[in-house]
Structures are given as C-alpha cells and as structure tokens.
Amino acid sequence: MTSLDSAFRLAREKLQRGDFAAADLEELWAQVRPQPQRLLYLYALQPTVRASLVAATLQEQKAATHCQIDPLAEDLPYRSVLEAMADGWRVIHFPDHRAPYQEGRLDMLGYEFVLEKYGA
C-alpha cells in the first residue's frame, strides 16, 4: 500500500467518525499537490542502464543557472542509471541504440539517459 493509499484510508476513517478537520484536508493536499519536476541527465559508457557513468547533470527549478561544474566534485552521484533508478529516479528518455556513427570520428562522451523525480 502506498503512502497515498494510507493517507486516504485515514481520511475516510476520520470522515466516517466525523472528526475530519481542515488540518487533515491540508495534510492530504500536501501529499497530492503537483511537485516540481527535477531532471537528471546521465551519460553512460554503453546504452544500457547497467553501464558505468561518465557524466551527470542535475536540472531543477531552484538551481541558480544552468548546470554547474564543480571543481570540488569528487565523483558522480551514481555509478549507473540502475543505481539512480533504485534511488527513485524514473527514466523518461533512453539513448538510441542505432546512434549516428561516422567511421573513425570521435564525438560526444556517453549515451544520454534522462531521468525524472518529483519533489524536492
């Protein structure tokens, strides 16, 4: 049962008992109101969710500007897309398996996955 299920079950019980108050309504609203979308771009060595990552970019409303390059960054937040999924991120874009390929040329680093999460 999700936390939303429990919240509504509790609300129904209170309603039946006649002690559902304005504060309960606010609590319910806090759980269902739209949350800001956060995007996490992950760049993997191969186009599979198990591949090691080579770069990461977090995009969210509260960020001051575009993605930040941090000279103190010791490592990326996850080792793979799969690890980010286990932390609640949902994949919303997968890299094309048949990517443009030009013999002998090198281009961008990594296959791009885009993941989303709602809330802070």
Place this chain on the structure above:
Amino acid sequence: MAPDRGDLLDDELVLRFLNQGSLQLRPRFPDGFHDQIYQKLAQLRHNPGNHITREVPELLAVVEHPTVHAMAYSLLGPNYQVHPHRHFYDNQPGSQSQGWHVDAATPDHMLRGLILFYYPQDTDVSMGPTVFVPGTQFRDAPMDRLAAYANIRGQKNFIGQAGSIVLLHPDLWHARSLNRSPKHRYMIKFMLTRPDEPLQPSWRHHPEQAEALFLQRVREFVGPIQSFCSDYLAEWEWRRKLWNWMRGAPVQAPNLMDFLV
C-alpha cells in the same frame, strides 16, 4: 630566434601533450612580477579585450618568456605567431560556472594553434579554477551539446602557484568553474597560431626510440578503462595521425594490430 636545443620539449613531453591536450608550466620571473600584474588587473575600470597588453604591458613578457617560446616552438614549429586576440577573465567570488566549451573546432584536430592561459595569482580548487577533460581534443563536440554536461568523470583542475601557465590544444574541452572563495581569480588568454604544415619535428626528437615510446604512452592513456569500446581504435588513430603530422611523417592507414600488446 630558435630556442636553445636544451630548452625544447622532448618526445616524452610532446607525447604528454598529444595524449592529454595540455601542458602546465611555471617559468621563472622576478620576485613580485605576478603580483604587480595582479594589482594592475584589479585596478582596471573595464575589460579592454584585445587591448589588455596596452593596459598591462608586462603581460607581453609572459608570452615572450624563453620557456614559453621554447614550448610553443616545439609544438607549433619555428614560424608560429602570437595572434592579436587576447582576453582578460575575472572569475569573481561567488560566480557560477561556464558551460563546457572548446576555443576552436579544428575540423581535422591537427595542432594549428595553442591556447595559452596565464594565472597571475595562486589558484586553488576553491577559486573556480579552469577545469578540463584530458584527451577530449579529438572529439567533434558542438558547443550546444557540450553545454548539457555538468561534472564529467576524470575532469581535472588547473591549479598552481602565481605565474602558472597552461598550453592547451584549442579543441580541448574546458570551462571556468564556480568560485566559492572570497577572492577574484584572474586569467589572461593568449592565442598562438601555426601558419604552415610541419615538415619535420621541431622538438628534441629521437626517432629510434620515439615509435616505441609513442605506442607505450598512448596505450597507457587510452587503456580499456579510460575510454569507450567503440572509441578505442579511433582514440589511438587520432593520436597517431597528429604524431605523424607533427613530425612531417606520411599518413599511416589505421591498423589495430600496432596497438595490441
């Protein structure tokens, strides 16, 4: 004037540049030289762009320093030129980072120029150093797409004492990073260009040992852990292409067998 032969780069250093796309140095200057430049930069009322050497003429001594000359001569040949474009960058306290970018996008990635960064103050990681990704100088990387990256695994910081200089391949991925310190981090950029095609090596080259050294150093840099499966051969071949080009040697057909141990 040609530098003393002993001041020229050797194969080892040229190969380091070829692999990483940059070399860092700190030539000797009189005591107080860098601080004098820093103070003059701090007093500027506006950014003079290409005219920065008019406002701070001491900067010419940086790009004309015998060590810099020897390195530029080694990498760009005897006819290299100091381009009139130059720029003063002030990474202010609390600044945000730039996006990743390249200063040129040379279609064939051969070394037809160098970017020179000069830092007149001690620069540590808190001061928003220039960051770079070693070995990216052979990638076709439209800057719009580069802007999608934040931190990249393996990125490095150019940090060092006042007077540190970095020579970069113009196609190397780099950026200003965010400055967490209360200090201004200054940097002056110069550009050096090569007007001709190389006919022979312009550094201390030892052809009898150089080929083995080339293969060894490229293998170390572009090993299986550092790159992508699809890119191994291309990473090697781009370095061989530039190595041959800089030596005025004939182009070789790609051959994976040369790189297998």
